[in-house]
Amino acid sequence: MKKLLSLLLVVLMLITSFGCTKPEDKVESAADENGDFHIAVSLPYTGTNASYAEYIDMGIKVALKKLENEGWLNGDGTGKIICDYYDDKNDATEGATIATKVTTSTEPYYLLEVGSFASGVSYPCANIYKEAEMVQYALTCSKSDYLATSGDWGFSLSMTQDTAAARVAAYDIKYLNFDKIALIYSNDSWGLETCKFYTETAEKLGVQLLASEKYDDGQQDFTSILTKIKQTNPQLVMCFCAENDIVLIRQQAETVGLSCEWQVSSKSRTSNVLQNLGDLGEGLYGIYAKTKDLNDPVYIEYEKLYKEMYPQKFADDNNTTQKYADQGYNCMMTVIWAIKETMKTGTTRQAFRDKLATLTDFPGVQGKLTFATGRKILQIQYLSRIVRGEDGKLKWVNFEDILDTFDVDAVAGLK
């Protein structure tokens, strides 16, 4: 009797949780009855990388608010974009379950999926979206073979590691003239790829890395590997790691007495690191994608709305918008553009994808965005550093004229 009781409970839940489902029919436009478009957003709202998810989420919401202020897609308050937010907990299995739900859901019928943050989550779901013929806008996926694996349906706003990591090596060795370099990188698919391309380019430029230490996710105590690196007394330690880890590494380097220059990738060139490191952060090198042109009208409008919606966050990041929020904003603006372009002839998933692939020189917040050249995003990347300004406060400063004298792509052998 006891087992029968629990089985009734389970079957009951099975039915109520799924609701009724209409059989799928050929869709001439993704819009629902009242002309609104549905987009699925899958981000790691809990678990590791949750802080990055929040920023992307903010960027998307700012773009939607801007569209709302303009009276939605038709300008008269109709043609809304409704986003459903899913939490994939930075886990591939969860991501795949969400992907299947999104690609097969008819109530609501999704036009495309935005997310996830880590390439380790979006990369494995690529084939689910490819088979369902639905765009997966993995805006921050930087895996070098992501575009190949996702067929025509994968889009990403971040540069792949083969370019980004090679450029960092070129800057370190040929511009900053370091030749005694040690490397610390996180043991995940992003970390492994960045380490591989960084080491290759370094060897091409004649520099043998002194040490290359990998650490597992969730590691807190780096004192042992820092002691080991201290023995090789490097000039520079390059860290491919998330912002939480670089704070720990840099602090523990101090306790261990390892004194040298430090470099982080664009992933950790954030205001969070600036705040948490305090004085220790002085002199930390970083990499920054093209600066926000402060008097570019696109940026001004975005910043105003951003400041309105998230005053506290804006102030925390010493009055600038956060990098990943910018990418969230760029992503949603390109989506809105593609929908508007195809609305007259019916925005099906295929039509949306074809239009998005023709994107050229779209005025994004961080400079022009082009998908037309085989969906390979090429952004300009500058060296950056934490410097103490005249007012005595530390802040990130970008070497904006570095490219006039130093052709990083040629040096890195990417041309």
Place this chain on the structure above:
Amino acid sequence: MKNTALLKKHLLFIIIAVSMLVAPLFTNAYQLRILISAALAMIFAMSLNLLMGIGGTVSFGHAAFYSIGAYTTAVLWYHFKTPYSTNFIPVILITGLAGLLLSLPMSRITGRYVTIITLSFAEIVNLIIKNWDPVTLGQMGIVGIPSVNLFGHVLKDKREFFYLTMLFVILTYIIMNWLVDSKLGRNLRAISNDAIAAEAMGIKIFPYKVIVFTISAIFAGIAGSLYAHLMSYVEPATFNANLSFECISMVVIGGLGNFAGTMVGALFLKILPEYLRQFEFLFKYRMIAYGLVLVIVMWINHSIPGTKLKNAISTRISALFRKKSAEAEEV
């Protein structure tokens, strides 16, 4: 065993199996995927139920065999492009060997120490997979594992894959029950009940430990190999301690030693998170509800007030049935 008694004994299993076999006719791909992952969880949980419920060993590291099964299939496909049917034998051999390996320390170690051995074993297996890059590609994970290829016939459609998994679920249940009703099953239960009395009956404890670990590992490995093809992607991070704890919860909720109960436990814990996903206010705190359910289910099933409450409900329901059937007879 007259077949009516047989039917009555396995009634719960029959109800679950039939309702799951019928389900794909009117579920969409998302619901089907949940049913598949529930079916996989059933095989995995039943294998742990054999080890815990019958063999009396509380294992914290059962995910190790699950990951070995998944990685054996993935690695063999990645390096040799062999189909699932050819990989099946190596999966059974390697996971069985891993089970045997883990049972070796059991000759000297008893009680709670067994639990820490299984936990350490799982951590070591995970670390090997994470860092043995030439073979397992480490943290990069293995991508693009094709659909199951059985002797040339490729199971393209997810429904076919679901029926293959259900075949394994039914086979697992049947074999487990054959085993329990045999000399091996009785001796295992005797050992887990009172090892000294079992010894006095002339049972040599260690060989039985080796057998139960090996068989349990093989079934967990089969579930793992199917998981690899379901996801078409494997990475070390998925096979962590939480997977082992989830499996233990399924077994304990279902009732130790009761294989049909384990299937209910697996179904319950796989559907619950999806069921909770639709409640907006739970958005960020879905896992809190999951933790809360664990505590509540334990409270209902295994605390004095809880069981009183439950018995009260079940007696009232059965009274209801009796009243109804009584009326039926009168009419």
Place this chain on the structure above:
Amino acid sequence: MAKFLQILVNGISLGSIYALTAIGYSLIYSILQLINMSNAAVFLTSAVIFYALYSSITAGQVALTFILTLLAAGALGYVIELVAIRPIREKGDSNTYALISSIGVKTILEQICQGTFGSEIKSFPTLLAGKYIDIMGARTSAIQIIIIVVTLSILFVMNWYTQHNRVGRGLRALSQNLNACHLMGMPVNTLIGVSFAVGSILAAVSGVAYCMYLSSISISVGAAIGNKAFAATVLGGIGVLKGAVVGGYILAVIESFVAGYWSMSAMNFVSFSVIIIVLIIKPTGIFGKKEQYKV
């Protein structure tokens, strides 16, 4: 030589962190033969409580915040036992059910911390920041010394507490024979609640100390430590307080040396292999007594 000493010091200070949490596991196991999985979550929760108090009500006074956190952790421990463990324990079924309930509590606590605290790393107050002492080339930060001293003094107090103090002796009696204590009219339930509270307080001390050592706090702080502390408990002989301490130090020193001289990913591999090897050689851990069974 400096490297050797440096790593040794790191190992010892990490060992203190493991030891403190391990005692919590061992104390509760010795009484109920229950592995209290929520102990690791209390480690994290108390660090979050400390941070919340420090950055709001008791801004600035580290000592006051520390005491308030310990009280909160103690109360949390008592409530966990009262709500999640006691009703199940009283029915007398096998411990596995209480174990699952403690796993449920662990998930709840971790998710609440994740929800309220958010996931960025935040700086955490530390004592005598920036002060280092050089022992023959090995730089040890003041906080490391403080942690070691605090741990050893707590262990000394615990030892004395269980020998001479009435409640302490009660706890030890409980670990010998639960039913006998019942018959003696001892308030068994409250005593078990107290033991959970004591275990939580120790986990709180360890959690706050660890965050001070890292001078930062993030939600993933509890995960690694929880597993290792549990492993240390068993390595030293589960149920024996002295064992938890020795197990903690051995494990931490081995880990530091392996990470220092080999690689970090090998660190966990070696520490778990050591546990298996030690248990094969001595099946009940270093100090564990062979369970006497009367035929």
Place this chain on the structure above:
Amino acid sequence: MSLLSVKNLTIRFGGLVAVDNLSFEMEPGKITSLIGPNGAGKTTVINMLTGFYTPTGGKIILHEKDEKGNEVEVDITGNSTDQVVKKGLSRTFQNIRLFSNMTALDNILVGMQHRIEYGSFLSLFPNGKKNKWEKQAREEAMEILKKVGLEDAANERATSLPYGKQRKLEIGRALASHPKVLLLDEPAAGMNPAEKKELSQFIRSLLNEVDGILLIEHDMKLIMDISDKIVVLNHGAKICEGKPEEVQNNEEVIEAYLGKKGVQRNVTGSK
């Protein structure tokens, strides 16, 4: 002609000599009792006989008839428990050790497990050999349950049986392995006089099931009623052996049980 002979059996735990140079014989068809005050080493003797403990000295000899019927002496000292059970020694425990959440029938089936000859591999699927053995084993088990008067409790959990019945089930389980020698460790403990009366007849009736019974018991009335021979142990050493009457008024025995004064009072008081 003897069934089992124990020669100068000794065991030492560290400095303590638990059993010191014990020798006695068990004749077939007879009930031999082993008595002595608490801690005399009675249960230790059984543990040595059944291979739980390995004796530090002395011999345990089992007398068997080989196919041609002539006398053969088998030395089973220090054999492992499973070998001893195969040789035909089976025991019960001082505090009942039934398989608590298994049914009475299953308890009996585990008792006879070494006589069910199919391996673990064959256990995994129904096959001729397994089905044959299982059917045969179940029938035999039901018979044993009938013998101990528990056939209607076959499918009840062992712990749900009343105390007396649990005792009987444990004896039934020991019988299930068709032992030559049955070792009963305080079967009457915790029983009321009526139950004890019925138990002694039951033990008597067991003699046509097994070749010999070694009984350990404290209840003097039961011992005196059914024992053919009594061996008295004190502090691990044999102080007396013989028929019940001889043992009853042996001075050393009384002194061991009742102490010095007890001896005077008994001599002066009427027998």
